[in-house]
Amino acid sequence: MEVLVAGSSGFVGRSLCPKLEAAGHAVRAMTRRPRSYRGAGAPVRGDVHDVESLEAALAGCEVAYYLVHSLDEPTFEQRDAAAARRFGQAAAEAGVSRIVYLGGLGADGDHLSTHLRSRRAVEHLLGVAGVPVTTLRAGVIVGHGGISWEMTRQLVEHLPAMITPRWVRTRTQPIALDDVIRYLVGVLDCPATDGRAFEIGGPEMLTYGDMLHRLAAIEGRPLLVLPVPLLSPRMSSLWLSLVTDVDPRTSRSLIESMVNETVVRDDSIRNLIPFEPMDYDEAILRALGQRAKARRAA
Template structure:
């Protein structure tokens, strides 16, 4: 397939998903324009076939968007507004995300974009949904409300080095020999390996039948958060004791997770609030549209750990992992 004539706008290229997607799009020959707020933050991990165009824009500054959208056919929306070191900063993200999505859609319509591909979150609709998951769904509704055909992929925890949810799990299991966890530990989820997410994101651009659809994406395993931590400790060969303390509220657990892990409070609090919500695929249409081999949780964790070991090394290197996985250096 000749993709060299398709010009694609990539938002979030400085992030966990966007940084990886840039390489995958480049490998497939797409012409990529990266939308960045700070070009210094854009680190390109491996050499690319084609140098991407890099353009400054901020989704919260609508006047910066028309230039970034000009000449583009499709755009990836890989942006969220959670973050910041202070707990106070956990409050306003939904309002920022609403404005960012609205600005983005208006500019995309004005520029005549044909497609938007958005990676959002799984979770049922309703009042019990956490603010974070509700906000991800609101962004999907905003992007789908316009003239541009928008595909929404809905994912639970994405397993990969540098992903906020995966890093939370990693730091907790690595740092705490004894862990007391609240009720959310039994909530079921369907995590997915970042490599599978990237294949689906690229696949959506290549498969016109995905245009305008909401598609759930998940890995082959449905697990509780306790199972996920147990798989992690097994893969790492660690001895850990995990106790359930039902009286511990999600908010209290967010405070101690904030103390133990370096993940910013502005991300920890919304994510931990969301752990009460089951996040499981309700339909698997994507598997017919984009058939790929799904990676098991053990293999995904092993690959993520191998990547972490090769990276800046945020934890002292002990051993990579005990499960031997295809293409990963298990020891």
Template sequence: MAGTVLVTGASGFIGQRLVKALCVAGEKPRCLLRRSLPLPPGAEAVNGDLLQPETLTQALAGVDTVYYLVHSMAAGRAGFESRERTAAINFITAAANAGIRRVIYLGGLGETGSGLSEHLQSRLEIGNLLKAAPFATTFLRAAIILGRGGASFEMIRWLVERLPVMITPRWVSTRCQPIAVDDVIRYLTGCLHEERTAGETFDVGGPEILTYREMMERFAAIEKKRVLIIPVPVLTPKLSSYWVGLITPVKPSISMPLIEGLANEVVCRENRIRELIPFRLTPYDEAVRIALAEEEPRTGST
């Protein structure tokens, strides 16, 4: 590479795994961190915060490519869209001044209409801001990511393990295309070395399209549990987000926007990235088994 690779959001669910994968591949990534965190050998830590633009000059010095993995929901539900927008604008300004060549952004899969949840709408807005910036942005759009420590995976796991009977809204029939976290990491690292992905937007998903009901039932079968799911028309996603918050350890600031977004179908509309970065995609049941066998993550990040 012509310069350093910077990972923002390096302490998160995806960021920690990506940093490790980059180090294994021989890269020496620089990690933007707000607090100290153990890093794999070869990784460099730099203190900084996208909401504090004065901290970004040093972090971006000599950088060629940036992974943009920042997410603001963990800081609280109120105003997370504004925080994400401010962070992105601060980053774009600093990155343009530093002469950054490429950005690789992981956002949310979903349609682009007016009916998107606040969470998905914010993810799309950040992607559009980055793509309009004076550097080449690769925008990867993913649905539910299956891996230990991921908010969506942990919600499914806790619901299946704690609620043998679930009264749910109609969103249980919404289709989704979940993807194993290891496959997401393969795409992220693959984009770094595949220049044909620069400036492009790709949908990334696993090999199966499932409803949320099917995902929970198959999850229960893997754990040898029985679960009865009863959809009712009067229970809205917003109401269901409250009892999800009571049952699961996922922070309400994270679980509520995710639950409200379950009414939106999240299915890949194109699969071009499979031709550029080919590998065997992990089936749903296999991805769940791998996640269940993983050790608990060091942090509660998303």
């Protein structure tokens, strides 16, 4: 199958492209800088904000993966909406039969953060021109290079004690990067996933505080977490920028999302793509191993 991956050089795309190739698919890795691309797949120039480049990149493709976001932009909600609408239209004109999108967990009835609301809007806008969209909604993805995971790791490794907002008590359902990839690849061979949204997660519901403590225990580090009620998202993001290398604008968007529970309420995808996702401790060890391998190769 001829497959385009938009976002091929990003956190998820870098792992997805080689797995798609291993499964026998012909992969086009869409990137704004094809000459410098060194990952799996055949690099093709494409920019979600450039219609002509999308037409060329999508021509002849049966399926397109959409792994694009612009959280580090001040107007990311509007930019992501425009990009999704543009990509969906170009896919329809190119005759693409399906778009696969990685979105975010969060109940529709909740007062969703701007970040999660944007993810849900992108889900809808990708399909406005008529191409069926398969959406996989995930919470925290545990893997080397993921922004949410890097925030967690760097907090634990840089601070033996921390004052945190109340979001430290919010529940989420972290999932290993490798398991996200298994789902993303698996939907291609499962017609029943066409045009549907699914929730994916690991086997454990944890608070963000639980995640911090479990990582600290695995790394043998002391950790004291003191939740306080008066730490605003802006103050939290500024604090995070002092102890992590995550962009303050990105961290603020993610922190605002941490008031929303991101847990799986419908696990029907487990019946369609059956396997046992790894638990949080195993996901931690896998992510730390990925980081060690990347540092050795640098």
